[in-house]
Amino acid sequence: MSDLPASENTNHEGPIAGIGPGLGDGLVSVDWLVDRILETVRPLDAFPQPLMETLGLACAEDVIAPIELPRFDNSAMDGYAVVAADLDDVSEDEPVELPVVGEIGAGKAGLVTMAAGTAVRIMTGAPVPSGCDAVVPYEWTDRGVARVRVRRAPALGQHIRRAGEDVAEGELLVEEGTVLGPRHLGLLAAVGHATVPTRPRPRVVVMSTGAELRDPGTALGHDSIYDSNSYLLAAAARAAGAIAYRVGCVSDEPRAFLDALSDQLVRADLVVTSGGVSQGDYDVVKEALSPLGTVWFGTVGMQPGKPQGFGVVGEDETPIFTLPGNPVSSYISFQNFVLPALRALMGKQPYRRPTQTAQLTRGIGSPEGRRQFLRAVHDVRSVTPIGGPGSHLLGDLAKANALIVVPEEVTSIAAGEQVQVLRLDEEF
Known part of the structure; x- marks a missing residue:
């Protein structure tokens, strides 16, 4: 049975209280919803x-x-520790020969001091002995064992890495x-x-709803489809640095959904669901969570991804994101709302993916009052929209490496104009 808190408050439509006015028609803006999310989510304890x-x-x-x-003066080369003044007059034609009085390997510093007029074989990283003020590389010598002939003079301090x-x-x-x-x-x-x-990696539980969903690798009926959303969202969470638990397909019956959700809260710092948040007769997520009084459901002025839900559930007030069921809507909603929350949990800034400017290769249109996110391919300076606007077109999403962001007040942009672009899959 579910241990989620109950409430008599079921009025969660329209603009979010305390955030500001909506966009009309009961819509709230993307930015206002993000602000509410960031006001709710707190960084995990470090x-x-x-x-x-x-x-x-x-x-x-x-x-x-x-x-x-370095912790101590050490040699930057394999060669010989020397006193630089002993080699002032050395040249290729008139080499100087010095007795080799010891050897120092890295981690084997048996010899700690040396006298003028001598040389000590020394390996890279080994501490230079007291009295040494230069290192002669092997390449400047005959690599002698008992005595070494030096053909080139080092500068004072040459090839010595100083402590600190x-x-x-x-x-x-x-x-x-x-x-x-x-x-x-x-x-x-x-x-x-x-x-x-x-701060630890957030534990993200991903749940898909829909009686039509089947796990990949199983047989499909004439009215069923494979569950892609739980894989898409769990992978997106993992790419953001979280630990993702993919629950998969959950029943369309409200009590079964609540029980499944309650079972998962023990391992969740954040929950993401997909599907069941629109206006249909079988929108189980909205039906199950609305009576709790802790989850807001409404519509956001964006395309795709208009129906959204966000709030907290359980005794620990675990943040929950209820995303739309179409895969493109679900993914774009993740980028806009879930990703900032994950970064806030981890203490990463900036919370939101930054935009870049690029030149549009062909003209586009956009509905007034909606912030549109168009799938696109972005190169160094230009960006090209791909595919249609349908929120079910997962093939085009997979080909895209960016989203063109069209502001709410803009209805058309001509080819050659500059647009804002969100680069996907990039660290920031």
């Missing part, structure tokens, strides 16, 4: 996580270097909010951090 688990996550606090890098020249102890290494990449992890490991405080 905790120290193993270094390799933090790739792609936002650092939750400033990280300071506990040690300097890369990173000073106490230096700011990673600023709070930085999304950690491979180079950050390498630096943090180099100063000895085994863990780093980050």
